[in-house]
Amino acid sequence: MITESPTxxxxxxxxxxxxxxxxxxxxxxxxxMPAEGxxxxxxxxxxxxxGDLEKVWATMILASTSGAMGVKTRVxxxxxxxxxxxxxxxxxxxxxxxxxxxxxMQRPGISHRKLSKMNFLGMGPWMMGRLxxxxxxxxxxxxxxxxxxxxxxxxxxxxxxxxxxxxPEDMIEGMxxxxxxxxxxxxxxxxxxxxxx
Amino acid sequence: xxxxxxxxxIDARGLSCPLPIVKTAQAxxxxxxxxxxxxxxxxxxxxxxxxxxxxxTGNILLEQTSDGAVYRFLIRRx
Numbered sequence: 501m502i503t504e505s506p507t508x509x510x511x512x513x514x515x516x517x518x519x520x521x522x523x524x525x526x527x528x529x530x531x532x533m534p535a536e537g538x539x540x541x542x543x544x545x546x547x548x549x550x551g552d553l554e555k556v557w558a559t560m561i562l563a564s565t566s567g568a569m570g571v572k573t574r575v576x577x578x579x580x581x582x583x584x585x586x587x588x589x590x591x592x593x594x595x596x597x598x599x600x601x602x603x604x605m606q607r608p609g610i611s612h613r614k615l616s617k618m619n620f621l622g623m624g625p626w627m628m629g630r631l632x633x634x635x636x637x638x639x640x641x642x643x644x645x646x647x648x649x650x651x652x653x654x655x656x657x658x659x660x661x662x663x664x665x666x667x668p669e670d671m672i673e674g675m676x677x678x679x680x681x682x683x684x685x686x687x688x689x690x691x692x693x694x695x696x697x
Numbered sequence: 698x699x700x701x702x703x704x705x706x707i708d709a710r711g712l713s714c715p716l717p718i719v720k721t722a723q724a725x726x727x728x729x730x731x732x733x734x735x736x737x738x739x740x741x742x743x744x745x746x747x748x749x750x751x752x753x754t755g756n757i758l759l760e761q762t763s764d765g766a767v768y769r770f771l772i773r774r775x
Contacts, residue, residue: 541753561714561715564715564719565714565715565718565719567719567722568715568718568719568721568722568723568750569718569722569749569750569753569754570722570753570754571753635713636711636712636713636716636740637713637716638712638713638715638716638719643715643719646719646723649723650719650722650723650726
């Protein structure tokens with residue numbers, strides 16, 4: 501049986517198919533399919549609480565890998581973690597002077613993260629970035645984009661958005677619907693393996 | 698042994714974890730079932746990671762070879 505796939509984008513595969521025809525295997529989704537006798541893969545819920553560079557990095561590595569492995573992956577972003585998902589171009593956020601002052605003291609955006617130790621006024625993150633490029637390690641921003649492309653859902657915490665005076669237009673594209681603690685507890689006690697970073 | 702048609706080749710040389718896996722998964726999404734992907738990587742961790750990824754996603758690791766510190770994997774999309 502030959503079926504048309506709407507996700508087919510590869511010109512090389514098209515060219516080969518034009519000559520040879522599509523292979524006659526059944527189309528199966530990538531995210532998937534437990535082998536017979538195996539338990540179904542559980543979902544993954546990462547709670548991204550920290551805005552520190554090293555922890556955001558860990559979150560993005562695990563989220564993108566989990567998405568790549570076909571595991572249904574959600575990242576609940578709350579408190580300092582929410583600052584990470586504000587657009588890099590936003591310098592000042594908030595509706596009143598206290599919220600604005602918080603954003604001035606701690607610049608939002610995934611490309612402006614600080615290390616929790618050895619920050620040295622930005623020298624630490626700068627050296628980390630240089631080392632990462634040298635050793636072919638993807639930046640948190642690249643991993644975030646890969647995770648989103650692989651279907652990882654990033655859910656902002658509504659309470660934190662209110663507290664910091666963040667509006668949906670302050671946030672990066674592709675964020676999920678804001679939710680709260682009950683949603684998180686429901687996932688934790690349901691099908692998701694929880695991870696708090 | 699029949700010649701395996703490679704639909705797409707991914708050059709992940711010089712890239713660290715988790716990029717070889719992430720790039721493979723992204724490529725797989727664009728391919729048909731039965732298509733074969735060639736992954737070339739230098740990340741030593743990819744020896745274990747590619748096998749783990751194939752087990753988790755149900756894709757088939759057809760072949761795994763190495764030339765010094767360069768690893769080559771042939772993976773068939775299920």
